Amino acid sequence: MSLDDTVQDLADRLGTPLVVLDLDLKVAAYSMHDTPERRDRLARLLAGSQEPVTATLVRQHRLQAATAAVRIPADRQNGPRLVMPLRHQKQLFGYLYLVEDRPGIDIESDQGTAHLVEASGPEIGTLLALRLSDLRNTADRSRRLLAALVSESPTERQSAADALLRDGLIESTDHYSVLVYRSPDSSLAAATGLAVDATLDFTTRSTTVKIVGAVVGNEGIVLFPRPVNRTRLEKSLHRPGLEKVRAGVGSAKDSLTDAVESYREATIACRASALDPDRYGQRAFWEDLGLDRVLLRLPLETLTPRDLPDGVRRLLASPNAAELTATMEGFLECGGEIQGTAKRLNIHRSTLYHRLDRIREVTGSDISDGSTRLELHAGLRIARLAGMAPRD
Template identity: 30%
Template structure:
């Protein structure tokens, strides 16, 4: 295995030097580490146990510019993280940064490092680079195959979905397909490279927290799609927590002032055959989260209520298709927003005047006056069940129109 090859190179270098050696990926996550020779510090021990260093230190280390170093150098700790000096050798193949090789040093500058030691470190880094490059190519092929199968699985075409099921099962891309659920993360504008990379990194972050071969995913434009599978249903609460981790990781890497990221959670599906339905549900939930602040940034299909259906209506025809001109007049007039909000509160509370007045902090007489004004403007009767339904639907549909204040 490629990983065994990297470990062998690390162990051979450590034994030859009589010093502990570690290799991280470009994000400072541990790939391999030798046994210790008494030269380890607290940070090295923690990185081996946790497989990574604290996020704040990760940012500090990368900000030092080690990704651009042409060769080995010395990194000194300062500020909150005062760690022992480290010899850092970037690991590259074909100009691609694949990781870093580390030795804990007692010296403070690269000029003090023995030339013979540098030669051995660079030789080991070159060997590791070839192994990591092969691993990267293999991973890219596997990921491309998995993405292609997932896109087919979520296709509206039945034959495409059937072919995808066969591919996923024959290639053992997932350990168990008894239950599936789809998460869709969507950002509110066309992404720059930073946002695309952040979406991909967020997907990888979530995948590492789940059991192996339980996730398929891809990023397309401003949308990330993740399918999570298992022997048992993921459950709405667990899925929402996973979605929140996905969103939080995105904002750790992307500019939160520039983008808004919403995550929709689809319902549990039986087997791969139902994944397309979960995907449609997750897409609808993500759309609700982007359009309606009332839902927050993480929304599940199960929580949408009537919006699960309303969001499938063609909004371009919304204004023209409202059945009563008076309803359009009420919703379109900015000066009548107090009437609209009072009406919506009244209808959301099933016509309970006392509870509505208390929620609005107004006297019941004031509420009656507002509701009467609504009837005059719309020509509808709030004592009529069908008229109430018409108004309630019109209000909820209007919330989906981008021009209507929320």
């Protein structure tokens, strides 16, 4: 029998639902939850809002070393639990547990439940090991296919697209888009994989859409058979440990072989989020970048203040550079409209006039001239993306 069938068979014999967790305490299988209360408990488990077995409990009750079922007392969120470590060839692969809610059953004195769980533990452990092995093989294949799909080789891209569809890893549709995750430095590389897992997990729980994700090199890549949903992306990024991960989203393309273009857009959008988090936050969408689509293709890391227009360079070198730069950026982004700029900067109009006069003196420029404004706007934007503009 399969893992699911075996777990359900044991649950039927016990008269209570069962859940199987892997070593990361993620749900690997579960039996039918047949009452409103049990279904609600399962929903909270799958949503991550309730954890009957936590890493703290694993340590406190020494579950990793246990060879028999372990009883865990009730707490404020959960009733008493019975947890059985699952092994295959002496290697630990996860845990089987039940939350005791059967009328008249005292988990402390009920030996029959523990005996049945312990007797079924070896078989369930073997089936869990096989499932996790299959999942690892699928993950490895997904990684190889995604790497080929976004490669420079048209032949590799076509072959990968055919395999993804043939294996049912992604559905055939009219639009495909790519999400890219990156961590700011190598010490946080594990967070990139965590972001991919969070996206796969959230999408699986909240929709029936099939997506493919993997860490390829230093990037997390997730392929969607439709445009990426902004709200769902925000929710998946709210997981602990993902605070510093940056995300970029490409536009939807008409064919799977063209998803490489969405990937290239996503990498640029991800760079935008990393370089200007004040504007874009933790994630950026290609469709929102505007002129940054062009500017982010520049070798920003090699630019110095000497490469900027003279007026911009003088503004950045001024004593009140942070204040004056923010003022000029706000003024330009409001199209030179005084009232809107003052409101945006939360300052009085007379203060704004004073700062603009100071900017004219520092830059030696006529900021009412259209060409000068264009030069200042583009120059300041490049300085901001290159990390040369001071922050408030």
